[in-house]
């Protein structure tokens with residue numbers, strides 16, 4: 513048998529029961545024992561339709577991978593509140609009303625996370641990468657690599673919306 517070459521992210525990351533399983537065995541699959549960490553993520557879209565990607569800072573899991581800015585919900589916070597706080601803290605902007613868009617459960621070795629992706633089209637303030645992240649306004653196909661596994665599905669969703 514010829515060796516199989518990966519063709520898409522489906523070949524690298526197993527998708528099962530709406531859980532994206534990353535770098536692990538299916539036996540690690542959600543068994544009800546792992547806590548789900550809720551994460552608010554902002555897909556900032558500018559007037560020309562480009563979207564913002566930032567690199568994960570040193571010291572975090574998957575440091576250097578590209579993602580959409582955001583972070584974990586704190587106790588008692590809504591997705592919108594967490595997104596507002598995280599984007600202020602991490603990239604220095606004040607967002608307008610975000611549009612709840614898609615959710616994705618991702619099972620990483622380090623955590624089981626539920627990503628709440630929100631589109632953000634209005635904000636004020638200048639971008640200020642307060643954690644030393646790199647950033648780039650992107651269109652499809654993105655020019656930066658590697659992209660965080662839990663971020664890859666978003667690129668597919670954006671592509672689907674463009675056809």
Ligand SMILES: Nc1nc2c([nH]c(=O)n2[C@@H]2O[C@H](COP(=O)(O)OP(=O)(O)OP(=O)(O)O)[C@@H](O)[C@H]2O)c(=O)[nH]1
Nearest residue numbers: 551553572579580581582583584618623625660662663
């Ligand atoms: N911000 C963000 N996180 C993502 C994306 N995709 C994805 O899988 N994640 C995962 O969601 C989790 C977010 O955690 P984080 O470490 O960035 O959050 P945080 O800023 O609150 O972290 P900290 O309080 O530990 O410093 C990580 O497990 C990360 O791997 C994405 O596009 N953006």
